[in-house]
Amino acid sequence: MKRETIKVHQLTIHDHHLDIIYSADxxxxxxxxFYHDLSFNILTRKYSQPLIxxxxxxxxxxxxxxxxxxxxxxxxxSLIAKNLDKPVLDLFTTIYQGVFGxxxxxxxxxxxxxxxxIYPGLSLANSQPIPISGNxxxxxxxxxxxxxxxxxLKLLQEADIPFASMQYSHTVYGKADIQHHLISGVLEHVTPIKKHKISIYDDFLDYPLLELYFPDTSGITVPETPVSIFEALPLMLNHGYNDLALAHEKSANTGNLFWDKLGKEVNHQWGKGYEAExxxxxxxxxxxxxxxxxFSILQPIYDFRIFKNLTKYPEVLPKIHSCNIQKPWCKKCPKCAYVWLGLMAAFEPASVxxxxxxxxFDDDDLLPIFREMVGLGEHTPFECIGEIDExxxxxxxxxxxxxxxxxIEMFKTDVLVDHSINWQQIEQKYDNVYDTEHAIPDWIFSKIRGHL
Structure with missing residues (x-):
């Protein structure tokens, strides 16, 4: 059962948060x-009401x-059309078709x-960009x-580049206070100049909507990374930051499969990739x-090298978390299995x-997932994980x-027996630092290149 029309029904800018109401028929x-350390009232006076x-x-x-x-x-x-620029229609289509594959x-x-x-009877704007104040x-x-x-974050710190942290919670990952508490534990191991928090509460993701009304529809897709870039802009305006860095690896550029029916690649991580960036x-x-x-500061390297670099900081191992099901680790999903695999390959096993x-490796439920990871399934798991050879x-x-x-036994009998695999070539690929196909500003890349 499809919906005819979704709509931005209401948008209110409060002092510390945006309140958005949507309708689907x-x-x-x-x-x-919510912005924990930002006042939209002050920001509006600093810039202008139209910009905010x-x-x-x-x-x-x-x-x-x-x-x-x-x-x-x-x-x-229609509600927001006058504040949007015409090129956004193409951007929306590009992001939608990339993320929703x-x-x-x-x-x-x-x-x-x-x-x-649609925006009946209205027109989109054709505005000029303005500069972020300050330097x-x-x-x-x-x-x-x-x-x-x-x-x-360690890269920036070791390169003596000043940085501020932006931690971000979202309903899709569970309760905000738990997420922020876990992230704060990671931030204890670096020294940002400032620490900023954004918290997003979304009841569309909380409701049993699909289960009750759309049982034939598989899941909800959230364009989380692209929208988070726009959600960072108020912080950048408020503090005069010009550069926004995320930590998306080169592995994100590769899709899970090529779908013949559409003649295109399907990539769970498209929103994190270089094209979206x-x-x-x-x-x-x-x-x-x-x-x-x-830009992504990790775009020049693959996950294999990221895990390798992580071993320089064994003290953070008990603090990091990546599970999207139950933080810090559910130990039953593809993300947990993949991170565990990478950690075991890089660290002393006892510490992991x-x-x-x-x-x-001995979990029967995860065996099909490991098979997919190493290329023995129809496609790699739909999660933020590395390539098959990785x-x-x-x-x-x-x-x-x-x-x-x-x-491990499956790997020995179904993969390792293939003597045509050039393991040396594979390791050279994934342990390399790539100087092109990234958007890192030259002044930053020149300082971090030796630390990658």
């Missing part, structure tokens, strides 16, 4: 975006994309390009509490903030055992350490 949902209204409109537009999980025919943006695949949808965006060389750096975040960076520079730069407390390399490292379990 006769259903209504609320998204609230524009940024809020972009946040509302892309937060609403998750309702496209219901396959609506229309997305009515997995949703199409899981629902076997081949004839739905996305909703038609703050501090890099605003996202921290979600995982291995990538701490490696990125370029699109968002160029759009914001051209239409919102002229001296803004967004002290955190996880069990041998995931997982194979990590498992080979575990085998060389003398680790055992059912997944």
């Amino acid at each position: 006769d259903f209504k949902f609320a998204t609230k975006v 209204a524009r940024i809020a409109a972009y946040i509302a537009l892309f937060e609403g994309m998750k309702l496209c999980s219901l396959f609506p025919n229309y997305y009515d943006i 997995q949703h199409w695949y899981e629902n076997n949808i081949t004839d739905y390009p996305g909703p038609e965006i 703050n060389s501090t890099v605003l750096t996202g921290c979600g509490g995982g291995k990538d975040s701490i490696v990125a 370029k699109e968002l960076n160029q759009f914001i520079q051209a239409n919102l903030l002229s001296n803004f730069t967004y 055992d002290a955190v996880f407390g069990s041998n995931l 997982s194979r390399l990590a498992m080979k490292k575990c085998l060389e350490k003398g680790l055992s379990g059912k997944a």
Whole structure:
């Protein structure tokens, strides 16, 4: 059962948060975006009401994309249309089609390009970008509490580049206070100049909506990374930050499978990848903030090298967390299995055992997931994990350490017997630092290159 029209029903800018109401025909949902150390009243006086209204409109537009999980025919943006620029229609389509490929695949949808965006009787704007005030060389750096975040923050710290942290909680990951507590534990191991918090509460993700009304629809897709870039802009304006760094690895650029029915790659991580990064960076520079730069500081390296770099900081091992099911680790999902595999390959096994407390290689429930990771399934698991050869390399490292379990036996009998695999070439690829295909500003890359 599809919805006919989703709509931005209400957008209110309060002093410390945005309150957004959406409708999907006769259903209504609320998204609230809280900024723990920011006053929109002060920010409006510092810049202008029209600019803050524009940024809020972009946040509302892309937060609403998750309702496209219901396959609506229309997305009515009349309420915010005057504060959006015409090029956003192309950006919306690009992001939707990149992020929702997995949703199409899981629902076997081949004839739905996305909703038609409507704003009857109104026009979109054609605004000029404005500069962020000030000249703050501090890099605003996202921290979600995982291995990538701490490696990125340590990179900046070791390169003597001043940075501020931006920690972010979202309903999709559970209770906000638990998320912030866990992230704060990771941040104890670095020294940011400032620590910022954003908390997002979203009842669309809380309701048993799909279960009761759309039982044939597989899951809800949230364009979390792209919308988080727009949600960071108020912090950048408030503090005069020009550079926004996240910690997305080179592995995110590779999809899970090529879907013949659509003739395109399906990539669970598309929103984290280099293509999305370029699109968002160029759009914001051209239409919102002229001296803004967004980049991933880990784009030059693969996960294999990130795990390797992480071993320089064994004290953070008990603090990092990456599970999207039950933080810090559910030990039953693809993300837990993949991170555990990478940690076991890179660290002394006893230190990883002290955190996880069990041998995931011997878990019958995870065996099919490990098979998919090493290329023995229809596609790799739909999670933020590395490439097939990357997982194979990590498992080979575990085998060389003398680790055992059912997944290791599977690897020996179904992968290692293939003598055509060039393991030396594979390791060279994943342990390399790539000087191109990233958007890191030259002044930053020149300082961090030796630490990557």
